[in-house]
Amino acid sequence: MIRKELVAASAEPLVLALLAQGESYGYAIIQEVKARSDGKLQWTDGMLYPVLHRMEHRGLIKSRWGESETGRKRKYYSLKKDGKTAMVKHHEQWSLVHSVLAGLKKEQYV
Amino acid sequence: MIRKELVAASAEPLVLALLAQGESYGYAIIQEVKARSDGKLQWTDGMLYPVLHRMEHRGLIKSRWGESETGRKRKYYSLKKDGKTAMVKHHEQWSLVHSVLAGLKKEQYV
DNA sequence: CACTATACATAGCCGTGATATGTATGTCAA
DNA sequence: TTGACATACATATCACGGCTATGTATAGTG
Numbered sequence: 204m205i206r207k208e209l210v211a212a213s214a215e216p217l218v219l220a221l222l223a224q225g226e227s228y229g230y231a232i233i234q235e236v237k238a239r240s241d242g243k244l245q246w247t248d249g250m251l252y253p254v255l256h257r258m259e260h261r262g263l264i265k266s267r268w269g270e271s272e273t274g275r276k277r278k279y280y281s282l283k284k285d286g287k288t289a290m291v292k293h294h295e296q297w298s299l300v301h302s303v304l305a306g307l308k309k310e311q312y313v
Numbered sequence: 314m315i316r317k318e319l320v321a322a323s324a325e326p327l328v329l330a331l332l333a334q335g336e337s338y339g340y341a342i343i344q345e346v347k348a349r350s351d352g353k354l355q356w357t358d359g360m361l362y363p364v365l366h367r368m369e370h371r372g373l374i375k376s377r378w379g380e381s382e383t384g385r386k387r388k389y390y391s392l393k394k395d396g397k398t399a400m401v402k403h404h405e406q407w408s409l410v411h412s413v414l415a416g417l418k419k420e421q422y423v
Numbered sequence: 424c425a426c427t428a429t430a431c432a433t434a435g436c437c438g439t440g441a442t443a444t445g446t447a448t449g450t451c452a453a
Numbered sequence: 454t455t456g457a458c459a460t461a462c463a464t465a466t467c468a469c470g471g472c473t474a475t476g477t478a479t480a481g482t483g
Contacts, residue, residue: 205406207471208439212322213410214471220417230430239413250471252432257470273480275430294418296315300323301411303349307330308404317440318470324440340461360440362463367439383449385461 205244214254216297219282219290222264226281229255255280263289315354324356324364326407329392329400332374336391339365365390373399
């Protein structure tokens with residue numbers, strides 16, 4: 204299981220990056236993240252839906268109600284302009300921290 | 314300023330990686346992190362000391378009181394065996410999330 | 424007809440950074 | 454001498470966010 208803090212730090216960047224590929228909905232996002240992480244990132248719906256609501260409230264993403272092929276209701280989310288900006292900033296910050304960590308790790312073998 | 318969640322996710326991994334280079338103390342760790350991140354990661358003492366106390370309580374690191382060249386008291390921290398194990402696990406988790414994010418980012422340009 | 428997967432939502436608990444505050448000492452310039 | 458600043462550690466309060474549990478509803482399957 205991935206640490207809570209790491210989940211918190213990666214949730215918004217991952218959602219933004221996923222939605223940058225095209226609109227999606229809660230349940231599918233959970234499955235997609237699980238698949239892309241080889242089953243290591245197992246998000247719960249109780250965690251993701253508040254994340255989506257917050258991001259929509261902050262204007263990063265927008266939603267529309269739609270229906271699946273079977274007639275089931277789905278809430279589709281898609282990126283807004285501010286979301287794309289946020290995605291870039293998240294990536295910059297993530298890269299920075301990653302480089303510091305990677306640099307330290309590399310020095311361990313010198 | 315780096316997002317709070319990212320700070321939380323990277324604090325323990327960074328402290329462990331730094332102490333893997335040799336023992337250090339609170340104030341120096343703050344300076345070192347700031348220097349290695351080009352001033353982007355500006356940890357506060359009110360954040361770091363509780364982190365160190367928690368890690369010591371959990372048996373990841375140990376401390377000893379020492380003195381600087383000028384006679385000022387310092388609390389030096391060093392890695393314990395469990396800390397090295399935790400460092401490896403942190404790195405694995407971090408790498409996993411990073412690869413998922415990097416994979417998504419790469420696809421944006423395909 | 425029961426079970427599982429799909430699909431969304433929220434309430435309460437707990438951990439953690441941010442901020443503010445407190446204590447203490449060494450250095451350096453006015 | 455005095456004031457400012459850096460060094461050095463510590464903790465209390467607050468706000469935020471994931472985790473867990475719970476609730477509602479429907480489609481597909483054995």
